[in-house]
Amino acid sequence: MTIDPEHLRMAEALLFASREPLDEAALAERLPDGADIGALLATLQDSYKARGVNLVRLAGKWCFLTAPDLAWLLEMERETTRKLSRAALETLAIIAYHQPVTRAEIEEIRGVGLSRGTMDVLFDAGWIRPRGRRRTPGRPVTYGVTEEFLIHFGLDDIKDLPGFDEMKAAGLLNLEPGSIFADLATTEEDPIIDEEEEEY
Structure with a gap:
């Protein structure tokens, strides 16, 4: 099945702008009828796998995260106010x-x-x-x-x-x-x- 490039752009925008990870049902609600959510996510995940941010699945939901090997770029020295005992x-x-x-x-x-x-x-x-x-x-x-x-x-x-x-x-x-x-x-x-x- 051919992926609609516009659907791909829309899914990318939703995932990029969301403050919380999104599940497939949430994406399906916002994308046009007939959008192949699974194929869109697989395509985006493959497209971003070698980039500075990766599309990852956490707790059954999807979000963009900094590539693990670049996490050091975003580290900040700050005082921790509370640690778990x-x-x-x-x-x-x-x-x-x-x-x-x-x-x-x-x-x-x-x-x-x-x-x-x-x-x-x-x-x-x-x-x-x-x-x-x-x-x-x-x-x-x-x-x-x-x-x-x-x-x-x-x-x-x-x-x-x-x-x-x-x-x-x-x-x-x-x-x-x-x-x-x-x-x-x-x-x-x-x-x-x-x-x-x-x-x-």
Whole structure:
């Protein structure tokens, strides 16, 4: 099927001007009837793959980002006013790799109690959300990561999270006894399996 050059220009303009990543449905709403959205995106992605900006898919949506090898050009030295605490980072990692997960399960994996402030920081960042209630006694709330989490960390799907071997090779794992990652190797095969849960 031949791509209409005008449709291509329109899709390019929409993606360039949008402040947020756009999904295919949003593009289809704004483009003329009959526009082949998949073909347009594939063409644009190919056209921009060797340029200063690339068309990438994040969390199932599309946006232009600076080419990874040119990111250093845009780096700015600035004072960071707020960093995630170790507790928040560990909690986020547990939720990402074990979702849907309850508060009690997070505490069991970390080996310490979870303060309300730690969860609040992750909620404020927009990186976690309630997933529903587990169908077990007490019906505890389960948590998972959000679309904002995927976009912030440059992931299209939660399955794109690095595995044990990748993180170990990059030196990102603390495998000392008691570390939350010490047993990741045993759970890598199915780190993200939705258990039966009930939405609110």
